[in-house]
Amino acid sequence: MSEQHSDPRMSPTTANSPDPQDNSQEAQPTAYGSVQAVIERLRASLPAEILVTDRTSLRTYECDGLLHYRVIPALVVLARDAEHVRTAVAACAAERVPFVARGSGTGLSGGALPHADGVLIVTSQLREIRSVSPEDQRAVVDPGVINLQVSEAARPLGYYFAPDPSSQQICSVGGNVAENSGGAHCLKYGFTTTHVLAVDLVTPEGEQVTLGTTAPDAPGYDLLGAVVGSEGTLGVATSVTVRLTRTPEDVRTLLAGFRSVEDAGAATSAIIGSGIVPAAIEMMDALAIEAAEAAVSCGYPAGAGAVLVVEVDGPTEEVEQEFALIEEHCRANGSFEQRVAVDDAERAAVWRGRKSAFAAVGRISPDYIVQDGVIPRTALSQVLRRIEELSAERGVRVANVFHAGDGNLHPLVLFDDSVEGQGEQAEEVSGAILDLCLEHGGSITGEHGVGSDKAKHMPKMFTATDLDTQQMVRCAFDPAGIANPGKVYPTPRLCGERPGRRAEPHPAQAAGLAEVF
Amino acid sequence: MAALDGIAADLREATDADAVDGVRPSVVACPTTEDEVSEVLAAAAADRLTVTVRGAGSKLSWGMPPASCDLVLDLSELDEVIEHQPGDLIVSARAGTPLSRVQQVVAEHGQRLAIDELVPGTTVGGLIATNLSGPLRMAAGGVRDLVIGVTVARADGALARSGGKVVKNVAGYDMAKLIIGSFGTLAVVTQAYFRLHPIPAAQQWLTIEAPSAGEAADLLAKAVHSQGVPSAVEISAAPGQPATVAVLLAGTERGVEARIGRIRELLGPSCQPADLGAARLPEGGIRLKLTSKLSAVAEVTQAAVDLGFSVRGSAGAGILHAAADNIDLPHALARLREATAAAGGAAVVLDAPTDLKRTVDVWGPVGGLEIMRRVKDQFDPDHRLSPGRFVGGI
Numbered sequence: 013m014s015e016q017h018s019d020p021r022m023s024p025t026t027a028n029s030p031d032p033q034d035n036s037q038e039a040q041p042t043a044y045g046s047v048q049a050v051i052e053r054l055r056a057s058l059p060a061e062i063l064v065t066d067r068t069s070l071r072t073y074e075c076d077g078l079l080h081y082r083v084i085p086a087l088v089v090l091a092r093d094a095e096h097v098r099t100a101v102a103a104c105a106a107e108r109v110p111f112v113a114r115g116s117g118t119g120l121s122g123g124a125l126p127h128a129d130g131v132l133i134v135t136s137q138l139r140e141i142r143s144v145s146p147e148d149q150r151a152v153v154d155p156g157v158i159n160l161q162v163s164e165a166a167r168p169l170g171y172y173f174a175p176d177p178s179s180q181q182i183c184s185v186g187g188n189v190a191e192n193s194g195g196a197h198c199l200k201y202g203f204t205t206t207h208v209l210a211v212d213l214v215t216p217e218g219e220q221v222t223l224g225t226t227a228p229d230a231p232g233y234d235l236l237g238a239v240v241g242s243e244g245t246l247g248v249a250t251s252v253t254v255r256l257t258r259t260p261e262d263v264r265t266l267l268a269g270f271r272s273v274e275d276a277g278a279a280t281s282a283i284i285g286s287g288i289v290p291a292a293i294e295m296m297d298a299l300a301i302e303a304a305e306a307a308v309s310c311g312y313p314a315g316a317g318a319v320l321v322v323e324v325d326g327p328t329e330e331v332e333q334e335f336a337l338i339e340e341h342c343r344a345n346g347s348f349e350q351r352v353a354v355d356d357a358e359r360a361a362v363w364r365g366r367k368s369a370f371a372a373v374g375r376i377s378p379d380y381i382v383q384d385g386v387i388p389r390t391a392l393s394q395v396l397r398r399i400e401e402l403s404a405e406r407g408v409r410v411a412n413v414f415h416a417g418d419g420n421l422h423p424l425v426l427f428d429d430s431v432e433g434q435g436e437q438a439e440e441v442s443g444a445i446l447d448l449c450l451e452h453g454g455s456i457t458g459e460h461g462v463g464s465d466k467a468k469h470m471p472k473m474f475t476a477t478d479l480d481t482q483q484m485v486r487c488a489f490d491p492a493g494i495a496n497p498g499k500v501y502p503t504p505r506l507c508g509e510r511p512g513r514r515a516e517p518h519p520a521q522a523a524g525l526a527e528v529f
Numbered sequence: 530m531a532a533l534d535g536i537a538a539d540l541r542e543a544t545d546a547d548a549v550d551g552v553r554p555s556v557v558a559c560p561t562t563e564d565e566v567s568e569v570l571a572a573a574a575a576d577r578l579t580v581t582v583r584g585a586g587s588k589l590s591w592g593m594p595p596a597s598c599d600l601v602l603d604l605s606e607l608d609e610v611i612e613h614q615p616g617d618l619i620v621s622a623r624a625g626t627p628l629s630r631v632q633q634v635v636a637e638h639g640q641r642l643a644i645d646e647l648v649p650g651t652t653v654g655g656l657i658a659t660n661l662s663g664p665l666r667m668a669a670g671g672v673r674d675l676v677i678g679v680t681v682a683r684a685d686g687a688l689a690r691s692g693g694k695v696v697k698n699v700a701g702y703d704m705a706k707l708i709i710g711s712f713g714t715l716a717v718v719t720q721a722y723f724r725l726h727p728i729p730a731a732q733q734w735l736t737i738e739a740p741s742a743g744e745a746a747d748l749l750a751k752a753v754h755s756q757g758v759p760s761a762v763e764i765s766a767a768p769g770q771p772a773t774v775a776v777l778l779a780g781t782e783r784g785v786e787a788r789i790g791r792i793r794e795l796l797g798p799s800c801q802p803a804d805l806g807a808a809r810l811p812e813g814g815i816r817l818k819l820t821s822k823l824s825a826v827a828e829v830t831q832a833a834v835d836l837g838f839s840v841r842g843s844a845g846a847g848i849l850h851a852a853a854d855n856i857d858l859p860h861a862l863a864r865l866r867e868a869t870a871a872a873g874g875a876a877v878v879l880d881a882p883t884d885l886k887r888t889v890d891v892w893g894p895v896g897g898l899e900i901m902r903r904v905k906d907q908f909d910p911d912h913r914l915s916p917g918r919f920v921g922g923i
């Protein structure tokens with residue numbers, strides 16, 4: 013199952029979706045307590061206006077950016093401060109009731125999908141930037157602060173927050189931390205995990221702890237490193253200390269048109285092979301370009317089978333040298349048209365096509381799935397050829413947009429849900445693309461996370477022992493299994509068990525509660 | 530040791546030379562494959578033996594001495610660069626492989642694992658276990674930013690992997706982060722995948738002196754915040770000597786040349802090209818790691834110098850190493866804990882004579898200790914992997 017996304021104008025797809033309950037509520041280690049008891053506790057301890065229980069309002073929160081999984085939570089807590097979060101989690105812990113954290117709800121893997129008999133804790137109202145310290149290259153922000161706002165606050169001081177997911181105008185820093193989000197520029201600057209130094213966390217047992225320090229390498233186990241990317245399964249972040257990056261002196265952006273994705277891929281390899289680490293290398297194929305043209309008239313080179321957007325930044329003297337080399341590599345690999353953006357306005361124009369790509373596909377197809385897989389970059393042309401074959405064999409169109417520099421593919425699988433069977437076919441192609449990624453030694457997700465959507469694919473990537481061992485981390489943080497249960501791992505680990513001694517089937521499997529993958 | 534007797538891996542009786550910080554084991558096991566590592570650990574589990582992992586043994590006395598060590602698991606024969614993919618900028622190696630060997634292999638393709646070998650002889654496993662980083666920390670990050678996948682043998686012998694061989698990957702918990710800097714107390718690293726960086730076409734160090742570390746604050750700030758993007762900004766200082774600020778520029782030939790001029794303009798005419806050689810820890814029987822927010826690095830360095838330490842470290846990252854002999858450690862440590870805490874960091878005793886270590890809390894206060902204990906209980910429920918070596922007696 014992969015990410016399924018609908019054009020905002022169209023009604024969301026549900027016909028081909030598995031029952032979300034399968035994913036969100038399978039195989040609980042023990043029975044959960046009563047959410048009613050939690051509601052009563054919180055009515056007594058939290059302001060009434062931050063508790064949402066009426067059905068219509070609850071519906072607002074039934075899904076995240078992955079529209080076809082929907083679950084209505086029993087209670088939503090619109091936390092206004094860290095203490096509200098702690099109170100809510102503590103009540104869940106006391107009653108052994110599941111809770112799910114939610115930031116802006118832009119996640120594309122169903123990470124913030126609510127639990128029907130649980131509490132959804134929304135952190136988007138915690139949105140104060142507490143401090144910006146350029147002298148220390150740090151900012152301390154609430155989890156609900158929008159990604160781009162951190163950069164906006166720091167830029168006048170010569171700094172910015174490097175992780176730049178395409179959703180950066182709406183997604184929250186708490187969500188970035190939970191998903192270890194990337195973006196076009198993480199090729200050079202790294203993912204969220206590189207840019208987070210400390211987090212105040214409400215543990216699943218309702219305690220506040222601070223993990224990490226303003227300085228790097230806090231003594232002890234790097235618990236923070238485990239929390240970043242854990243998709244809300246190890247607790248709720250209530251404050252985040254991030255690294256700020258010095259704004260580059262110079263930025264130069266190249267838009268290069270190629271006849272084919274093979275040529276564009278060869279140019280990418282040549283650039284990386286020559287020892288340059290560009291800030292970003294993004295690729296779009298003909299179908300993705302067509303969609304972007306239809307949506308935002310980005311004016312990409314006519315007749316291009318693929319375009320590359322290559323950006324370099326840094327000291328002017330270096331940027332000049334590297335940029336000249338990049339242009340050369342593009343030409344040598346068959347680029348027939350090149351445009352250079354030298355100022356912010358031109359740069360924005362070049363990026364507009366790329367950044368709008370997901371939504372743009374809605375212009376050429378009523379429904380589509382946004383896939384997120386990773387391959388070693390050297391396998392790029394091979395994998396793209398296979399995707400093309402798959403697409404032809406199954407008669408399903410696939411538009412390719414991706415972070416070419418680090419092999420992170422975002423194939424957009426197009427279909428029309430009103431046509432019988434197309435949804436299933438699209439699902440199959442989307443799943444086959446993930447298998448291709450794994451065949452080539454890659455990953456089932458590079459940045460959108462596992463969430464509800466891909467938990468079932470985890471056993472294709474990891475052995476049972478790998479998964480069991482990874483979940484020991486969860487048992488340390490959340491022995492009761494109430495923090496965002498059912499996400500990331502298909503089968504929960506029973507935390508009381510001794511590792512590696514399980515000969516008989518998992519009790520939940522034996523009871524028919526869980527599938528064996 | 531009934532279980533241990535039946536295994537295939539090489540075993541020998543321990544000698545005094547195998548002592549771990551004064552604790553003498555009875556057996557040394559030298560597995561040559563990951564399966565043998567697994568087998569040794571499973572047998573040790575059955576026999577309830579305590580285990581300390583050894584790579585090159587260069588940092589074995591770091592942290593507290595283990596409360597008990599029956600078996601030394603010597604990984605020096607688990608040494609192989611498994612896979613180098615120049616086009617993907619990745620390399621994998623088994624835990625006992627010397628870092629220098631990895632560097633040699635990848636250098637043939639103009640690449641490097643962008644981490645400094647602060648302690649000569651360091652192995653891949655030792656690097657991960659101790660989380661050491663040098664000047665390149667500023668530009669390329671630390672071990673945590675370079676490891677993309679890790680395979681460990683658990684205390685019960687099971688082999689488990691997290692991450693993978695692609696740089697971008699968010700599938701599952703990033704278990705490698707927990708293993709990095711865990712000093713062999715959680716699991717045994719058997720192999721790791723790293724991301725690589727191209728070796729820059731040109732590199733040049735520039736150095737400039739300040740009368741003292743404290744008075745270097747202004748120079749450090751200028752260098753660290755420069756848009757000339759130094760790959761490293763280092764400070765080194767010792768009692769009775771002026772402090773040295775060193776700036777590393779890396780990039781294209783012409784680019785570096787032009788930036789040298791700019792940095793000299795920024796820092797002053799006495800800023801000169803210099804040949805620094807490989808980065809090393811400062812010398813001394815007592816070694817500390819001090820961390821600090823960037824704006825307080827000069828101050829923390831000065832505090833350490835005033836207490837008799839030689840200091841060297843990354844002003845660009847806020848990670849310093851201090852060394853000394855013959856100082857009043859309890860007093861110095863208390864003072865440095867104050868200074869680093871005020872600077873948003875911490876002071877840790879990496880190494881000191883065993884008896885001296887016992888007079889202080891080498892790790893100091895730690896946030897999240899309760900969860901750390903539970904992590905330990907999960908991974909090593911019988912507390913057999915270097916018990917007592919790590920924070921809070923873990």
Ligand SMILES: Cc1cc2nc3c(=O)[nH]c(=O)nc-3n(C[C@H](O)[C@H](O)[C@H](O)COP(=O)(O)OP(=O)(O)OC[C@H]3O[C@@H](n4cnc5c(N)ncnc54)[C@H](O)[C@@H]3O)c2cc1C
Nearest residue numbers: 115116117118119123177178184186187190194244249459
């Ligand atoms: C158009 C579009 C483009 C996108 N582009 C990118 C991209 O380029 N790169 C990329 O990486 N992602 C991208 N995404 C995915 C998404 O925006 C990111 O995953 C983002 O970080 C999610 O943030 P959020 O605040 O919306 O989190 P949510 O969707 O609300 O939650 C995501 C996960 O985080 C957890 N969570 C949220 N807040 C907290 C908290 N305070 N404490 C603990 N856990 C918490 C939730 O439980 C959930 O598991 C895109 C999404 C869209 C819709």
